[in-house]
Amino acid sequence: MTTPFIVKLVLVSLLLFILFNLGRALVIMVKGQHQQPMSHFIGRRVLFSIAVIVVLLVALGLGYIQPNPRPY
Secondary structure, eight states: OOHHHHHHHHHHHHHHHHHHHHHHHHHHHHHOOOSSOHHHHHHHHHHHHHHHHHHHHHHHHHTSSOOOOOOO
C-alpha cells in the first residue's frame, strides 16, 4: 500500500467515526437516554474533526496528497 492510500484510508475512517458519534448523540437526544451525556459524543465529533483537519494539512504539506488544480 502506498502512503497516499493510507492517508486517504485514515481520513475516511475518521469521517465515518465522526458520523457514528453524531448518530449516537442523535439517539441520545431523541430517546432521552442518560447513560452518557450527549455532549460526550458531540465533543468526540469535534475532536476528530480537528484531527481530520490536522491530517489533511500535514498530508498536503508533505506532498502525500495533491489539491485539485485551479479551474481557471
